[in-house]
Amino acid sequence: MEKYKVLNLILFAVLIANNLNAQIGYYDAPYVRYEANNGTLANGAAATTMSFNQSALQSEASEQVCVNLSSINASVDWNVSVAGDGLVVRYSVPDGQSAVLDVLVNNVDVGDLNLTSYYSWEYLSSNGNPNNVGVVNTNPKMRFDEVRLKLPAQIAIGGN
Numbered sequence: 001m002e003k004y005k006v007l008n009l010i011l012f013a014v015l016i017a018n019n020l021n022a023q024i025g026y027y028d029a030p031y032v033r034y035e036a037n038n039g040t041l042a043n044g045a046a047a048t049t050m051s052f053n054q055s056a057l058q059s060e061a062s063e064q065v066c067v068n069l070s071s072i073n074a075s076v077d078w079n080v081s082v083a084g085d086g087l088v089v090r091y092s093v094p095d096g097q098s099a100v101l102d103v104l105v106n107n108v109d110v111g112d113l114n115l116t117s118y119y120s121w122e123y124l125s126s127n128g129n130p131n132n133v134g135v136v137n138t139n140p141k142m143r144f145d146e147v148r149l150k151l152p153a154q155i156a157i158g159g160n
Contacts (some may be wrong), residue, residue, distance in 0.1 A: 031088075034078045036067035044071025057092060057143055066092075069101075077160050085154040089113055092143045095121040103149055106159050113147045120145040 037047040046068050048058040058066045067076055093099050093115050101113040122142040 036076045037065045039076040039078045043073040045074040079160045085151045087149045090146045
């Protein structure tokens with residue numbers, strides 16, 4: 001597989017950490033969420049506009065906003081607020097495609113995330129009600145998936 005940046009959108013990353021104070025909406029969660037659109041975007045990375053339109057990919061994203069990393073070397077950078085040693089990234093690549101995302105900690109490559117559309121991109125041919133046979137809804141759903149990476153060392157507070 002050729003190595004290249006994510007073709008479409010990254011929704012959020014989660015840094016796994018211990019003994020965190022609860023965040024709003026994540027009571028007693030053992031992690032901190034870093035939304036891509038709140039990170040530092042570089043090299044052509046761009047946040048989408050908020051959309052509730054079901055045909056728009058970002059309609060399935062938290063706060064209906066996500067970041068497009070389709071440009072070569074596009075990136076999102078965060079300074080972490082708690083130490084952690086694991087990463088979960090929620091992402092979407094175009095249907096039928098795959099990609100590789102480089103993960104850097106303090107500008108050092110610590111691993112790659114292999115991304116695929118294989119487990120996402122479901123198309124609904126009806127509205128789910130068995131009494132409505134013949135109702136056509138070709139809007140794709142479930143366009144995001146998640147991938148995890150155990151980091152080789154803990155990221156210290158303030159690291160990126």
